Amino acid sequence: MMRTGTRRGVAVALAAVLALSGCGRDSRGGNQDAAKPVGEGKAKGDITVWAMGAEGEKLSALADDFMKENPDAKVTVTAVPWDGAHDKLATAIAGKQTPDVSLIGTTWMGEFAKTGGLDATPSDLVKKDDFYEGAWNTTVVDGTSYGVPWYVETRLLYVNKAAATRAGVSTPPKSWDELKSAIRALKDKGGAKWGVNLQPGQTGSWQTVMPFVWQNGGDVAKDGKFTLDSPQAVEALAFYKSFFDEGLAPKDLPQGALEPAFVKGQIGAFVSGPWHISVLKDQGGVGKYDLWPMPTKQSGTSFVGGGDLAVFKDAKNRDGGWKFVSYLSRPEVQAKWYKTVNDLPAVKKGWDDPALSGDPQLSTFGKQLEDAKSPPTIATWEQVSAAIDAEVEKMCKTGEKAEDAAKAMQQQATSIGTGA
Numbered sequence: 001m002m003r004t005g006t007r008r009g010v011a012v013a014l015a016a017v018l019a020l021s022g023c024g025r026d027s028r029g030g031n032q033d034a035a036k037p038v039g040e041g042k043a044k045g046d047i048t049v050w051a052m053g054a055e056g057e058k059l060s061a062l063a064d065d066f067m068k069e070n071p072d073a074k075v076t077v078t079a080v081p082w083d084g085a086h087d088k089l090a091t092a093i094a095g096k097q098t099p100d101v102s103l104i105g106t107t108w109m110g111e112f113a114k115t116g117g118l119d120a121t122p123s124d125l126v127k128k129d130d131f132y133e134g135a136w137n138t139t140v141v142d143g144t145s146y147g148v149p150w151y152v153e154t155r156l157l158y159v160n161k162a163a164a165t166r167a168g169v170s171t172p173p174k175s176w177d178e179l180k181s182a183i184r185a186l187k188d189k190g191g192a193k194w195g196v197n198l199q200p201g202q203t204g205s206w207q208t209v210m211p212f213v214w215q216n217g218g219d220v221a222k223d224g225k226f227t228l229d230s231p232q233a234v235e236a237l238a239f240y241k242s243f244f245d246e247g248l249a250p251k252d253l254p255q256g257a258l259e260p261a262f263v264k265g266q267i268g269a270f271v272s273g274p275w276h277i278s279v280l281k282d283q284g285g286v287g288k289y290d291l292w293p294m295p296t297k298q299s300g301t302s303f304v305g306g307g308d309l310a311v312f313k314d315a316k317n318r319d320g321g322w323k324f325v326s327y328l329s330r331p332e333v334q335a336k337w338y339k340t341v342n343d344l345p346a347v348k349k350g351w352d353d354p355a356l357s358g359d360p361q362l363s364t365f366g367k368q369l370e371d372a373k374s375p376p377t378i379a380t381w382e383q384v385s386a387a388i389d390a391e392v393e394k395m396c397k398t399g400e401k402a403e404d405a406a407k408a409m410q411q412q413a414t415s416i417g418t419g420a
């Protein structure tokens with residue numbers, strides 16, 4: 001599963017765009033194209049699908065069900081390792097040798113749509129309102145959707161119950177001030193060595209940092225221009241940095257140390273996604289923690305990640321590909337997929353299944369998905385996010401001022417551009 005919502009390929013985003021332009025594609029992307037309808041009737045012919053990680057290993061089970069409903073169709077799923085997926089997709093688009101359908105990480109959508117290699121989502125295929133808004137927005141580039149959300153994840157605060165009880169913290173904090181007080185209490189009264197673990201930079205730290213920016217009314221960009229040095233962003237960065245400055249969060253936690261320390265109460269809380277439920281189960285953490293929603297400033301926004309399904313312009317079986325995507329978007333199929341690989345449904349009605357609605361922990365994630373956001377779908381996001389990660393690390397580990405970190409982020413992002 002794409003836990004972080006992003007995987008950096010060796011090739012940079014612009015390299016793919018330039019390669020595709022050299023092959024005669026319009027590097028502006030497919031936003032000039034109208035979404036074409038899908039033919040009526042059952043799917044027919046060969047349908048080739050690429051999927052990554054556990055999705056690639058398990059998708060054949062749903063493909064078998066689809067083929068029973070569509071006996072004249074044959075779905076072939078190829079499992080692709082996440083580590084090489086970005087470059088494999090870029091090469092396939094450049095060489096016009098794509099599958100019909102592929103799983104695409106949410107933060108890659110802007111890049112690949114801008115190449116012109118993705119087919120616009122047929123307007124009659126699915127209903128936008130059936131999906132969580134934050135998830136649907138990951139498919140939209142320049143006002144046009146180029147895929148369908150398949151599964152989602154968002155972030156919450158995992159909190160050690162015993163430490164919280166000793167600290168006298170009985171309810172989730174509602175504001176930033178309450179959050180800081182609760183984290184300090186987990187350390188000072190709850191017996192935790194560290195009140196909270198937050199990412200001190202490194203790959204993907206933007207996913208923990210940006211929710212605080214969004215909560216404060218800031219954003220990555222507005223009206224096509226980066227806004228990473230806005231007053232709202234600077235204030236959010238300063239708040240994030242304060243946990244490290246005040247000794248509430250570790251600056252260099254060894255790999256693999258988080259979960260056992262959390263279960264023992266040595267770390268009071270941490271921010272992560274739903275996959276940590278199973279990780280903590282393996283560590284003997286069942287019943288030892290609570291899940292808190294994100295605190296609220298102007299909003300209580302968290303990050304939404306996951307995976308989208310897209311059909312390619314060079315698909316040999318476009319109609320069959322979209323019909324398979326439509327099938328995977330049915331609420332009952334989404335619920336079955338959760339039971340197969342624990343991917344949370346992007347379709348809201350998929351959560352009506354008792355396996356999800358009857359689980360209080362998962363329900364907390366479902367509630368948070370109603371206020372969750374993704375970064376802008378720009379072609380250069382992989383590069384921009386790397387710049388953010390680097391400055392977050394300087395800020396948290398070496399004491400770089402929040403305003404200086406924000407200024408550096410803004411300068412680097414502006415220099416990189418949006419790829420428009």
